[in-house]
Amino acid sequence: MPAAHQSEAIVLRTWPFGEADLMVAFFTREQGLVRGVARHAMRSRRRFGGALEPMTHVRAAWTERPKQDVVRLDRFEILWSPLRDPVDYRRAAGLAFLAEILESALPERAPEDDIFRLSLVAAPALGGGSLLPVTYFALWITRLLGWMPDLNTCAVTGASVRGETAYYSPLRDGVTCARARPSGSLPLTAETIAAAHRIFQHSLPTLLQDSPAMPVLQQLRRFVVSTLERHLEERLRSARALLTL
Helix, strand or coil: CCEEEEEEEEEEEEEEECCCEEEEEEEECCCEEEEEEECCCCCCCCCCHHHHCCCCEEEEEEEECCCCCCEEEEEEEEEECHHHCCCCHHHHHHHHHHHHHHHHHCCECCCCHHHHHHHHHHHHHCECCECHHHHHHHHHHHHHCCCCCCCCEECCCCCECCCCCEEECCCCCCEECCCCCCCCCEEECHHHHHHHHHHHHCCHHHHHHCCCCHHHHHHHHHHHHHHHHHHHCCCCHHHHHHCCC
8 A cells, every 4th residue: 555654854855857857866854765756746836846956955745655665755845945045156066066965875674863964054154255154064873884093093003193284185094193194085184174173073153153264174075075975885066166166
């Protein structure tokens, strides 16, 4: 028998499916990542309206049939929309980055309430010219997924790198001291590492009142994108736009 479901959800991506339908990837609070078909969504916007924009927070209703991986979407009620505020290039790039990481990193049908709550904090905070919410989200999701290395200890020698510049490689886990620095590695200054620790210790609203400097945030984003891509074993398309900002 078909089973009806309702849950808070975050829309991640849509793409054409047949002549008039859309396939939708959405991250639900109760069932994790789900994929479903929005029937006739390209012909009529009556049931879904602007609710299919990436990173829209919705109350989703869908029907699941036995032995079918793809569900049928019934309706999305908008709880928060990124279209409520102006969407410039910087904000659009940040929203795309959040959505791509969520779809790429999360296993299907696995609830991740901490990551869901993180997304609801980071997405509305984008805007005002700051990319701190993007960096905050990227660092925290890497930590919640268990992929964040120890930034205080050299992964090769075990020596402390506190107060020093550490180095990382896109091809290796962890950071190293200067003595064990591999060829082609990139620096993480002591100031950047201190900023990462501060992000893990404070809320996003608190950090927005006294944000780390732009070069520090840029260096942190490069590091965390490198870490995510190594574990995902794929390139994050949206990250390329962010790394130019």
